[in-house]
Amino acid sequence: xxxxxxxxxxxxxxxxxGIVLAIASRVFHVEGDPMMERIDAVLPQTQCGQxxxxxxKPYATAVAGGEADVNKCVxxxxxxxxxxxxxxxxxxxxxxxxxxxxxxxxVREDECIGCTLCIKACxxxxxxxxPKQYHTVVEDHCTGCTLCVEPCPVDCxxxxxxxxxxxxxxxxAPGKPGKMIIDTTEGxxxxxxx
Amino acid sequence: MPGLFxxxxxxxxxxxxKGAASRVELKxxxxxxxxxxxxxxxQMKNTAGLPIVDSPLPxxxxxxxxxxxxxxxTPIVEVGDRVLRGQKIGKSQGYVSAPVHAPTSGTVLAIxxxxxxxxxxxxxxxxxxxxxxxxxxDENLPPISNYRAEDPGLIRxxxxxxxxxxxxxxxxxxxxxxxxxxxxxxEMVILNGxxxxxxxxCDHRVMLEHSAEIVRGLDVIMHAVEAQRGVxxxxxxxxxxxxxxxxxxxxxxxxxxEVRVLPTRYPQGSEKQLxxxxxxxxxxVGKLPLHIGVLCQNVGTxxxxxxxVCLGVxxxxxxxxxxxxxxxxxxxxCVRIGTPIPFVLAQCGLEDLNGVRLIHGGPMMGERLPRxxxxxxxxxxxxxxxRQETLYSENAVEEPCIRCGxxxxxxxxxxxxxxxxxxxxxxxxxxxQEYDLFDCIECGCxxxxxxxxxxxxxxxxxxxxxxxxxxxxxxxxxxxxxxxEARDNRLAHEQAERAARRSKxxxxxxxxxxxxxxxxxxxxxxxxxxxxxxxxxxxxxxxxxxxxEKPA
Numbered sequence: 183x184x185x186x187x188x189x190x191x192x193x194x195x196x197x198x199x200g201i202v203l204a205i206a207s208r209v210f211h212v213e214g215d216p217m218m219e220r221i222d223a224v225l226p227q228t229q230c231g232q233x234x235x236x237x238x239k240p241y242a243t244a245v246a247g248g249e250a251d252v253n254k255c256v257x258x259x260x261x262x263x264x265x266x267x268x269x270x271x272x273x274x275x276x277x278x279x280x281x282x283x284x285x286x287x288x289v290r291e292d293e294c295i296g297c298t299l300c301i302k303a304c305x306x307x308x309x310x311x312x313p314k315q316y317h318t319v320v321e322d323h324c325t326g327c328t329l330c331v332e333p334c335p336v337d338c339x340x341x342x343x344x345x346x347x348x349x350x351x352x353x354x355a356p357g358k359p360g361k362m363i364i365d366t367t368e369g370x371x372x373x374x375x376x
Numbered sequence: 377m378p379g380l381f382x383x384x385x386x387x388x389x390x391x392x393x394k395g396a397a398s399r400v401e402l403k404x405x406x407x408x409x410x411x412x413x414x415x416x417x418x419q420m421k422n423t424a425g426l427p428i429v430d431s432p433l434p435x436x437x438x439x440x441x442x443x444x445x446x447x448x449x450t451p452i453v454e455v456g457d458r459v460l461r462g463q464k465i466g467k468s469q470g471y472v473s474a475p476v477h478a479p480t481s482g483t484v485l486a487i488x489x490x491x492x493x494x495x496x497x498x499x500x501x502x503x504x505x506x507x508x509x510x511x512x513x514d515e516n517l518p519p520i521s522n523y524r525a526e527d528p529g530l531i532r533x534x535x536x537x538x539x540x541x542x543x544x545x546x547x548x549x550x551x552x553x554x555x556x557x558x559x560x561x562x563e564m565v566i567l568n569g570x571x572x573x574x575x576x577x578c579d580h581r582v583m584l585e586h587s588a589e590i591v592r593g594l595d596v597i598m599h600a601v602e603a604q605r606g607v608x609x610x611x612x613x614x615x616x617x618x619x620x621x622x623x624x625x626x627x628x629x630x631x632x633x634e635v636r637v638l639p640t641r642y643p644q645g646s647e648k649q650l651x652x653x654x655x656x657x658x659x660x661v662g663k664l665p666l667h668i669g670v671l672c673q674n675v676g677t678x679x680x681x682x683x684x685v686c687l688g689v690x691x692x693x694x695x696x697x698x699x700x701x702x703x704x705x706x707x708x709x710c711v712r713i714g715t716p717i718p719f720v721l722a723q724c725g726l727e728d729l730n731g732v733r734l735i736h737g738g739p740m741m742g743e744r745l746p747r748x749x750x751x752x753x754x755x756x757x758x759x760x761x762x763r764q765e766t767l768y769s770e771n772a773v774e775e776p777c778i779r780c781g782x783x784x785x786x787x788x789x790x791x792x793x794x795x796x797x798x799x800x801x802x803x804x805x806x807x808x809q810e811y812d813l814f815d816c817i818e819c820g821c822x823x824x825x826x827x828x829x830x831x832x833x834x835x836x837x838x839x840x841x842x843x844x845x846x847x848x849x850x851x852x853x854x855x856x857x858x859x860x861e862a863r864d865n866r867l868a869h870e871q872a873e874r875a876a877r878r879s880k881x882x883x884x885x886x887x888x889x890x891x892x893x894x895x896x897x898x899x900x901x902x903x904x905x906x907x908x909x910x911x912x913x914x915x916x917x918x919x920x921x922x923x924x925e926k927p928a
Contacts, residue, residue, distance in 0.1 A: 227853040229860045237860065261846075306859040325856050350848075351496040352841025355801070356834040357774065 217269065218246040224265040225258055229305035230327030232256040232279075237305065245270065253277050257284075257326075285326035285341040291316040293338035300330035300339060410653035413788040414641040415821045417740065419613065420574040420699075423706045428581050428695055430710050431723055436485065437505045437714035438751035439465065439476055440492045444541040445548045446472030451503055457484045460514035462690045464537075465503050474549045475539045478514075479692040479712035482507040493717075493736045493753060497746035505714070517688040523596050528556060531600045531685060538684035539691045539754075544568060544579075544645070544674035545737055547755040550681065553671060554600045562601040563669040566654055567594055567608040567678055569617065570638070570645035573738025576758040578695040579675050581708045583610070583617040586679050587624035593682030595630060601671055606633035608675075609654055611640040642740065643819040647672045649788050661815060676757070696752055698724045700760035702732045714751045717759065726761055733767045735760040740820040744769065772829035783822035783832060789815050793822035793832045800839035805846065808839050816840075 222242035233254035235241040244250035245266060252266040253275040260277060267274040289300070289309070296314040308324045311317030319330075331339050442448040449466030459465055459478040466476030482505045490502040520526055520534065536551035556562075567590070571579040583590060594606050608625075610618050621635050638644060638653055648659045651670050659665050665672055673681075676695065683689040692713055699706040704725035711720055718729065726732070735742040738758050752759070764770060783793035791812055799807040813836060822832040 222857075225853070226849065227856040227860065229856070238857070305863065306856050307863050308859070323856070323859060325852075346498065348492075348494060348496060348498045348500050350845075351494075351498060352845055353495070353834065353837040355838045356831045 215243070215246050218242045220269055221245050221266055224262055224269070225255055226262065226325075228257045228325035228327045230257060230325070230329060251275060256282070284344050285328075286321055286324050286344055287319045287326065287328070287330055288340045288342050289317050289319055290338040290340065291318060293336055295336055297335060299333040299335065303329045303333045305329060410638075410656070411644075411649040411788045412790055413786045413821060414643060414649075415786050415824055416640065417574050417642055417824060420739075421577050421580070421613075423575075423577045423697055423699055423708050424580055424614075426577075426581075426706070426708055428578075428585055428708045428710050431712070431715060431720060433480055433507045433509065433511070433712065434715045434719040435506070436716070437479055437482075437507065437712060438490050438716060439479070439503045439505065439714040440490070440751065440753055441466045441476060441501045441503065443476065443547060443713070443754040444474040445546070446470065446474070448501070449473060449476050451487050451501070453484050453487075453503065455484050455486060458482070458508075459484060459505060460512050462517070462692060463514040464539075464690075465505075468536075468539075472549060472552065474541050474551075475537065475690075476503070477539055477690040477692050478505060479714055480505070480507045481510050481512040491747045491750045493743075493745055493750045493756065495743040495746065502751075513689075515688070517684075517690065519688040520685050523685055524599055528554075528600045528602065531596060534685055535600075535681055537690070538680075540677060540680050540684055541691070541754050542674055543676035543680060543694055543754065543757065545741070545755055545757050546647075550673070550677055553666070553673070554597065555666070556601055557666065560666050561669060562603045562666065562671045564605045564607060564655065564671070565594065565597050565601065565603045566650060566670060566672045567606070567675055568645060568647070568650055568672055569608055569610040569614075569621070569675040570650060571614075572611065572640070572642045572645040573740055573742075573758070574642075575699045575760055576697045576738050577699075578697045578708055578757055580614050580617050582676050582679055582695055583614070584620050587620040588627065589679050589682040589686075590621070590675050591624045591628045591630060591633075592686060593678035593680075594633065595628070596681055596685050597671070597673060597678065598633075603671065604632055606630065607654055608633070608635045609638055609650060610635060611644060612637050613640045643788055643817070643821065646788070646817055646819060648817070691754065694752075694754065694756070696720070696756050697758040698761070699758065700735070700762045701766050702726060702761040702763045711752050713754055716749060716751055717745075718748055720752060720759070721761060729761075731764045733762050733764055733770065735762060740824065741818060769831065772831075774830050775828040777828055777830060780827060782825040782827070786821040786825050788819060788821060789817060791816060793836075794830075797830060797832045797835040800835040803842070805839055805843050809843065813839055813843070 218239075219242075222239055225238040225242060227238050229237045231237065233241045233250070233256070235244055235250070235254075241250060241254065245252060252270060252272060253263045255262045255266070256277075256279050263277055264274055287309075294311075294316045296311060296316060298311065298313055298317070300317060301309045301311055305327060306323055306325055308320045309317050309330060310320060326341065326344075328341060331341065441451060447468070447470040449468055451465060452467045453459060453465045458481070460481045461478060463478045464475050465478050465484075468475045484503060485506045486504045488502065488504070489499040490504065491497060491499045492502070517534070517537065520531070523531060532551050532554045535554060536549070540550045541547040542550060569579055569583050571577070590608075594608070597603070598606055608621050610621065612618075618635055618637055625633055625635065636654060643649055644653055647665060651665055651668070651672060652658055655668075655670060657668050657670075659668055659670075680691050680694075684691065693710055694713060695708055695710050697706075697708050698720060703721070707724050709720060709723060717734065721727075721729070729748050732748075734745040734748060736745050736756060736759060737743060739760060742758065742760065777794050777798070779794060781794070784791075787793055789812075796808055796811045796813060796816075799805070799811065800813070805813075816833075816836045818833050818837060820833050823830070823834070826832060
């Protein structure tokens with residue numbers, strides 16, 4: 183009799199818990215994949231495809247689904263890799279490719295034939311122009327993804343490194359070589375000239 | 377005890393959760409008057425007894441188009457133009473900006489990028505003027521001698537037009553601080569004559585030699601913001617300046633203005649620390665002195681305000697202390713803004729710049745200049761030329777932290793520098809922000825006392841820069857994401873539209889085909905066969921071509 187009582191008791195508890203869980207899964211249902219969204223948020227959104235996926239979102243989906251490694255994002259560099267590894271709870275992995283410095287695409291306008299192929303290739307609509315008109319890259323929107331370089335039939339798109347400006351300069355870490363130039367010779371020459 | 381109560385509430389308001397930082401601050405606050413912490417570095421003010429001398433005109437003047445906090449100016453002169461002393465040559469852009477004026481008469485030689493005094497050694501757009509030696513003045517700003525009768529708004533506009541910025545080193549456009557806001561009326565104007573940085577004596581000399589102008593300038597400020605009380609704060613290491621200012625006050629007969637003598641302590645000259653020392657009230661985090669009814673101005677700036685309003689002279693020169701152990705004849709020099717540093721150093725007997733390191737500002741907060749051939753600008757209150765062997769930052773070797781806690785006791789804003797630096801060193805910027813990284817005023821007290829020679833402030837500057845960089849990258853990523861999503865949506869929409877159009881056309885074709893078929897019956901059958909035959913031929917040709925390509 184006692185054993186029956188215990189079985190009924192546990193069975194009843196399991197039933198109640200099952201009902202509660204079923205209701206909770208309905209009430210607190212989340213649309214989409216929250217992990218994918220969180221990974222997407224730490225990616226640099228260059229949409230460059232260097233990870234082997236067609237964009238940042240597909241890569242985030244693949245990582246969240248456990249299909250892709252955490253170290254595939256080239257422009258994101260070490261910081262993106264560490265954040266993704268942290269989010270996924272996996273050990274960090276060595277980057278396969280060194281992160282390159284940020285670049286900007288530049289159309290040599292006198293060579294452009296106005297074919298619009300680069301406009302179609304740009305993932306962030308940063309190239310403006312019309313058929314048989316010169317095209318140009320909007321600097322503020324260009325992510326430097328290099329996707330426009332390959333389709334150009336006359337090879338008139340260059341990738342230039344971003345110009346360094348005073349406003350964007352930041353201090354290097356102590357003890358690490360920064361962009362400090364000790365240039366006493368220049369001052370000396372000038373002092374002599376004066 | 378309303379003062380103490382205020383202080384306690386601001387402390388509690390700042391967040392008891394901030395843990396150790398607040399507790400240390402609280403302990404120090406109750407123990408001492410004014411701000412907590414601070415250090416007493418060696419004074420080294422060996423130029424204090426030397427009167428201000430005028431520098432001769434250099435062969436060329438280099439005027440950066442941004443010498444203030446805010447937006448860069450645009451040049452309004454062209455190469456080859458003749459300019460007069462005090463003529464506006466750079467027009468301010470936007471609200472937070474200050475115009476640039478020609479420091480003497482001469483010709484515009486070039487408008488080009490030139491190195492400026494900045495720790496990066498980078499350059500920015502500068503107007504380069506060759507003086508003609510006549511020093512003719514542009515007199516389009518009439519003096520306002522009876523300023524008390526003028527509208528405060530007009531005074532403020534005059535100060536804005538004269539390009540006046542905070543000459544203590546922060547170079548914030550002064551006219552913005554002179555705003556009259558009915559929600560926050562200014563009760564007290566504090567003149568900052570503290571000059572707590574070692575070596576620097578330019579404010580000291582200005583107070584001695586131009587005390588009457590400073591008092592008059594204070595009156596102009598008090599009129600502009602309709603303040604009732606004025607305090608001239610001076611540290612007790614400058615007894616002659618205290619006496620001079622007191623005498624100027626009695627002569628000017630200003631009511632409700634006093635000279636307040638404060639015990640010498642670094643960094644008392646920092647705005648928020650000075651306000652705390654004078655009023656006993658803290659400026660809350662993220663707020664301005666205006667929000668507690670206080671306006672703080674440097675004495676040099678006050679003299680410049682006097683010159684702009686009472687004499688109609690814009691800011692084109694300033695007093696600079698040239699000192700340091702590599703300078704044979706240290707001096708307080710009144711230089712035209714834009715004078716090249718090697719020229720000024722030559723005035724002080726320093727010609728050979730080999731093995732010399734330059735510090736722009738004082739030894740505690742100043743920045744090492746990687747380039748020598750840069751001009752003196754509005755922010756230059758001091759220029760120290762140090763021999764390489766004696767420069768601390770070059771010779772100190774960083775050693776491990778021994779957790780002595782000296783940095784915690786001296787921090788004037790109550791941070792925990794050792795813990796903070798720990799996080800900054802390991803790029804844990806989120807943790808750093810939890811330790812109030814952005815409340816650091818970079819005064820250098822922690823680096824000064826550290827027995828392990830850890831360049832703590834350098835770590836904080838590094839971390840602040842990195843946080844700003846990450847923030848910017850994140851904003852750009854969000855923008856790119858929005859653009860890429862908009863593009864995807866547009867492409868999907870276009871495709872759907874095209875598909876819809878195609879299916880519509882197909883339906884129409886199908887319908888017309890049925891009608892045709894009914895009308896003509898079997899007549900079109902042989903015609904249909906021909907194209908299929910042709911297509912087959914084409915396919916065969918293609919295959920052949922491919923086969924031929926393969927071996928190649």
